[in-house]
Amino acid sequence: MEGASNLSFVLNKxxxxxxxxxxxxxxxxxHDVLVAVNYTGICGSDVHYWVHGAIGxxxxxxxxxxxxxxxxxxxxxxxxxxxxxxxxxxxxEPGYPCRRCGDCLGGRYNLCHKMVxxxxxxxxxxxxxxxxxPFDFCYKLPDNVSLQEGALIEPLAVAVHIVKQARVQxxxxxxxxxxxxxxxxxxxxxxxxxxxxxxxxxxxxxxLDFAKGFAATHTYMSQRxxxxxxxxNLIAQADLGAGADVVIDASGAExxxxxxxxxxxxxxxxxxxxxxxxxxxxPIMALCLKEVTARGSFRYGSGDxxxxxxxxxxxxxxVKKLVNGVVSFKHAEEAFKKVKEGQVIKILIAGPNEKLxxxxxxxxxxxxxxxxxxxxxxxxx
Ligand SMILES: NC(=O)c1ccc[n+]([C@@H]2O[C@H](COP(=O)([O-])OP(=O)(O)OC[C@H]3O[C@@H](n4cnc5c(N)ncnc54)[C@H](O)[C@@H]3O)[C@@H](O)[C@H]2O)c1
Ligand SMILES: OC[C@H](O)C(O)[C@@H](O)CO
Numbered sequence: 001m002e003g004a005s006n007l008s009f010v011l012n013k014x015x016x017x018x019x020x021x022x023x024x025x026x027x028x029x030x031h032d033v034l035v036a037v038n039y040t041g042i043c044g045s046d047v048h049y050w051v052h053g054a055i056g057x058x059x060x061x062x063x064x065x066x067x068x069x070x071x072x073x074x075x076x077x078x079x080x081x082x083x084x085x086x087x088x089x090x091x092x093e094p095g096y097p098c099r100r101c102g103d104c105l106g107g108r109y110n111l112c113h114k115m116v117x118x119x120x121x122x123x124x125x126x127x128x129x130x131x132x133x134p135f136d137f138c139y140k141l142p143d144n145v146s147l148q149e150g151a152l153i154e155p156l157a158v159a160v161h162i163v164k165q166a167r168v169q170x171x172x173x174x175x176x177x178x179x180x181x182x183x184x185x186x187x188x189x190x191x192x193x194x195x196x197x198x199x200x201x202x203x204x205x206x207x208l209d210f211a212k213g214f215a216a217t218h219t220y221m222s223q224r225x226x227x228x229x230x231x232x233n234l235i236a237q238a239d240l241g242a243g244a245d246v247v248i249d250a251s252g253a254e255x256x257x258x259x260x261x262x263x264x265x266x267x268x269x270x271x272x273x274x275x276x277x278x279x280x281x282x283p284i285m286a287l288c289l290k291e292v293t294a295r296g297s298f299r300y301g302s303g304d305x306x307x308x309x310x311x312x313x314x315x316x317x318x319v320k321k322l323v324n325g326v327v328s329f330k331h332a333e334e335a336f337k338k339v340k341e342g343q344v345i346k347i348l349i350a351g352p353n354e355k356l357x358x359x360x361x362x363x364x365x366x367x368x369x370x371x372x373x374x375x376x377x378x379x380x381x
Pocket of ligand 1: 043044045177179180181201202203204222250251252253254256272273275276298300
């Protein structure tokens with residue numbers, strides 16, 4: 001890797017980021033591959049660490065490289081790697097479980113208590129030049145899936161896991177609270193699972209306009225009224241009869257969670273995908289009297305990345321529509337600011353060795369202008 005940059009985007013403490021040239025990492029095992037990172041998306045959790053320095057009990061105590069939504073190109077393979085070769089384009093799954101505990105062996109490796117997850121302190125993330133990963137957490141992209149789409153596989157895998165937790169069946173009605181990237185992708189995955197009615201709910205009209213052109217069959221602007229009244233209005237507006245078969249929260253907002261339990265039908269399913277306040281007032285009586293099945297959903301597990309890639313390759317989920325622009329590595333902080341201000345759905349940051357050309361070499365302000373343009377034609381939020 002002589003001459004290649006391993007420039008990394010480092011969070012030192014809240015609101016203090018720097019670029020740092022770090023040594024190119026070395027393979028740790030014969031099963032590892034070295035990946036040149038091509039594109040990385042910004043997740044709400046990256047922005048949260050940048051602004052607050054912590055999410056729950058994960059606290060940034062030492063400088064940490066941000067980023068975990070990445071795709072890259074294999075540049076070196078360990079001696080026991082048989083399924084990947086130099087030059088392969090891959091989506092990077094960014095969390096590595098121990099593979100030995102009860103949860104790993106039971107098929108729920110996302111719950112492994114020894115998980116090493118990129119950009120979750122104390123572990124560095126993927127906004128860097130090169131990344132070492134076990135080969136079985138690198139997913140080769142089909143020829144018809146681009147590296148930029150590859151960077152969207154991570155949030156899509158989050159949505160796949162949420163929709164699997166919801167056990168969405170053909171013909172179901174599904175309400176998705178929140179039309180940020182995760183909610184939009186949940187709506188698209190639910191539709192691909194056969195849901196015939198998919199209602200996107202948000203408090204921002206432009207997000208609902210985008211949702212309607214993306215996957216939602218119906219949208220609803222959540223109201224500042226008591227949750228039961230909000231639910232009644234939602235059910236009426238989306239013609240949900242006795243309520244929705246499935247309600248997914250992808251907002252983390254307390255009023256949305258409260259409304260959800262009044263929107264779900266008797267015997268229906270509720271999934272908590274959003275992460276907001278740790279403790280809220282929860283309509284426990286509705287849960288009990290309706291015999292609602294409630295499940296949590298955390299990251300992704302067995303088969304989720306594979307299915308996410310298949311959905312993109314098959315044209316079932318058009319993740320490209322979520323991308324407002326691509327910026328070069330030097331614009332990373334600017335890109336974070338725009339995500340924080342809610343001006344974009346997804347912005348991709350090119351790796352430090354990536355040569356952007358022509359229209360792809362978009363600065364954040366250009367990306368924003370494109371987003372506004374698209375908004376006029378219903379193409380963006
Ligand atoms: N479970 C997981 O493993 C996992 C993984 C990634 C992200 N998340 C969480 O999923 C949620 C969505 O992620 P995102 O990246 O799309 O975030 P986001 O902030 O872009 O989207 C949240 C959306 O919810 C909307 N919203 C706020 N209050 C609302 C209300 N009362 N009713 C309806 N909508 C409301 C916002 O306007 C926004 O569009 C976040 O809470 C995030 O932390 C969970
Ligand atoms: O997509 C993965 C999520 O962003 C992470 O789990 C984060 O929210 C907590 O570390």
